[in-house]
Amino acid sequence: xxxxxxxxxxxxxxxxxxxxxxxxxxxxxxxxxxxxxxxxxxxxxxxxxxxxxxxxxxxxxxxxxxxxxxxxxxxxxxxxxxxxxxxxxxxxxxx
Numbered sequence: 001x002x003x004x005x006x007x008x009x010x011x012x013x014x015x016x017x018x019x020x021x022x023x024x025x026x027x028x029x030x031x032x033x034x035x036x037x038x039x040x041x042x043x044x045x046x047x048x049x050x051x052x053x054x055x056x057x058x059x060x061x062x063x064x065x066x067x068x069x070x071x072x073x074x075x076x077x078x079x080x081x082x083x084x085x086x087x088x089x090x091x092x093x094x095x
Contacts, residue, residue, distance in 0.1 A: 004035060007038060011031060015075070015079075020075035020078055021072045021075040022057075022075055022076060022079065023072065026076065030057065036049060047087050050083060050084065050086050051084070051087075054080045054081075055080075057077070057083060058076070058080045060072075060076040061080065
């Protein structure tokens with residue numbers, strides 16, 4: 001299994017457990033950003049990368065503000081908040 005396939009599986013599993021719905025383009029962008037984040041977990045700009053990932057979800061939520069898209073908006077906002085929570089998640093780094 002490639003790193004991309006592994007990350008896709010992890011994201012899809014998380015989305016399923018939290019009833020998160022994203023459109024295909026948003027999911028693809030999120031996957032690319034998460035792969036970038038994974039590759040830089042120990043770099044000094046980790047928090048900036050996490051914020052960029054969260055902004056992708058935030059942008060998706062803003063684009064979806066149409067009648068009938070409430071569930072997708074809620075999923076994108078939930079995704080944004082979960083990504084931002086990574087800023088405080090332990091990963092072995094010293095601050």
